[in-house]
Amino acid sequence: MKIAILGLGYVGCTAAGCIASQGHHVVGIDVNLGKVETLNTGKSPVYEPGLDDLIAKARAEGRLHAVTEIGSALDDCDIAIVCVGTPSGVDGAHNMSFIVQVSRAIAASVRPDRKTPLTVVYRSTMRPGTTEQMILPIFRSVIGEDCEKLIELVYNPEFLREATAIEDYFHPPKIVLGTIDGAPSEKMVALHEGIEAPIFHVGIREAEITKFVDNTWHAVKVAFANEVGRVCQNLGISAKQVHEIFVSDTKLNISAYYTRPGGPFGGSCLPKDVRALQHIAADTGAQTHLVDSLLRSNDAHKHHQFLQVTKDLQPGARVLLVGLAFKADTDDLRESPAVDMARKLLDAGYALDIYDPQLRPESLVGQNLGYAYAILPSIDGLLVDKTTAEARDYGVVIATNRLIRDLALPGRRIVDVSAIA
Template identity: 80%
Template sequence: MKVAIFGLGYVGCTAAGCITAQGHTVVGVDVSEGKVAAINEGRSPVHEPGLADLIAKARAEGRLSAVREIGDELDDCDIAIVCVGTPSGVDGAHNMSYIAQVTRAIAGALKPDRAAPLTLAYRSTMRPGTTEQIILPIFRARFGDATAKVVELVYNPEFLREASAIKDYFDPPKIVLGTLDGTPSANMEKLHDGIDAPVFHVGIREAEITKFVDNTWHAVKVAFANEIGRVCQNLGISARKVHEIFVSDTKLNISPYYTRPGGAFGGSCLPKDVRALQHIAADIGANTHLVDSLLRSNEAHKHHQFQQVVQGLEPGAKVLLVGLAFKADTDDLRESPAVDMARKLLDAGYKLHVYDPGLKPENLVGANLGYAFAFLPSIESLLVDKATAESGDYALAVATNRLVDTLDLGGVSVVDVSAIA
């Protein structure tokens, strides 16, 4: 099959690499000249373990290309996948402007005399009802009663974790395929052929809300664990032992990963989707007090960890922060708790160096680039190489991920943020 992918960020690039690895042909569409050029040169625009090899191979074999404008690329496409951003708006709701823009562009590029409908699958996180209330009307305005003969609308949420996205693509926890009438999409089934996972054929709204439920639940687990951790620490109780007892109950408590006291949640999904779910709940008159408290609790935990880090540290001391991205093996800075830690250390007057070999400011693109320079404008002057990090000239090293294990810091005291309940 030939597949078009709109939006060449983390989700879109991973999809492009994995879909071409399955033997399909992919054309990527993105307004970013840098991303398009990178793909056409056989390079990955984003840092994700294993992705560079997939993209280089696909490009060398002629199964991957990228353009900035659609043109006639959709004429012979079987599937188009939309992976554009849906960032938080000022009120917490997802900003649907990119979804509307790309939908109008696709509708304008589709020809009414197609031999078969284009299967148009959205993977961007969207409010339930978006397909029926925003996307479908755009196509009906152009094609009227013939819409179903031109386009098949699908919502197919992704469950990719940065730094393990390729593995997650081929070994997902589930596959959710939502259509307007809840019936299976033959093209989407073909696209997922060979991937072993439970498949849910559901209505479009059930599919649309899936990511909200999943990501908000993950956020609930992290915030709950950290609240209990703070109570335990202030009472002189071992949070680790309490956690050990708690997760031993695999019948009810289930997931030890998100219930371990430690790091705050961050990244491009959890904070954004929690905000959007808050907005939805308020809009429909629901009372979701726990959800409403999640971001405040997360911010409180960031500040709690900062206070623990600097306890007893002399003002003006030189500090090494190991790891700035929100997760190891990625260069994604969006809403990274480590960025907040860096800002707090700088605001408090400490002399800060940052070591993160996966992070190169000149390679940052899109929303990641904007976030980096909006929230940490001095990032370029803070980053140091391994030799400098290992110089030993620090009062304290603050570790945010396992990168610290790759350094020889001599006698420098290391504080592991994940161990601060």
């Protein structure tokens, strides 16, 4: 295939060298004359280990060149990959001026007699919704009613780390291909042929948000590690050894567990230990701002879920809450998010039933007993058995865990707050 790369920074130059090395013909396009001239001499405009060799070989074999203007460069291209910058604006949002400029330029260059659509791929990080709400309207306004016949829009985030970018290009953790309708893009599948990685064919907004989620998670990990490190240093503890212990746990700590969006955390361990670490950090002057935000974030999620389950509910409606303990197969109510949900529903005036077969008020003891009756003093009158739960008419059934599988509730509106689709 013939591929155009628009923007010859780190991402664009790496893509140009790697794609050309796969046997494709590549034209690099950048308004910076210095970058264009450097690439045309067989060198990379940016330093990245191994990239000079890829570019020199591609130039020598006639598979790579660069120009400063689009002109007719896209006429015989199969794919145009946009790699221009989206720097931070003064308000923290991305500055989209380069995206707008390059989109207009591409749209203006698309010939109306193209035999196949030009696949226009964006790799620049940008706000979810940008493709549908800004880029597509630009193409439609310039090209007109034949827009969808002449172009295919794809969002394909890159996962390159500087200094290991070539290795990352050919061995990525995943390949994400977002399209307007979520259907696979044949040209992009062909472009990634030979690269072994999980491929996700998704809607364009799911693809657009991927880099935000990934990079913010990396930032969270760094900040968390440094906060723990400060606490350790202030207490004379080896942060290195604590880290070795932490990362050795690939069952829970370094795994997919606890990263699935769903219910808030609760139970007898997480909330109290977070509070205790906050106290230790404050007492030693460690300033753990990330840790300090965890309980507030958890409370915000509890309220968010309450608003979600009640948004279409009539005042005074009867509600069934399935699962009151903090997880299934236990009767532990301590700091259970479901208890907070029950309290909020009662405070809002809803008629509440609770189904949790493991829960017997007469068996609650100690702190579990005190917590249950302090938050839900009417708990004895709220619990219903399986027959009642299945027979009554409810405005909504709220599932907090897998106990919902025990009930036959055909035709009921069920909201599973243990997972977010």
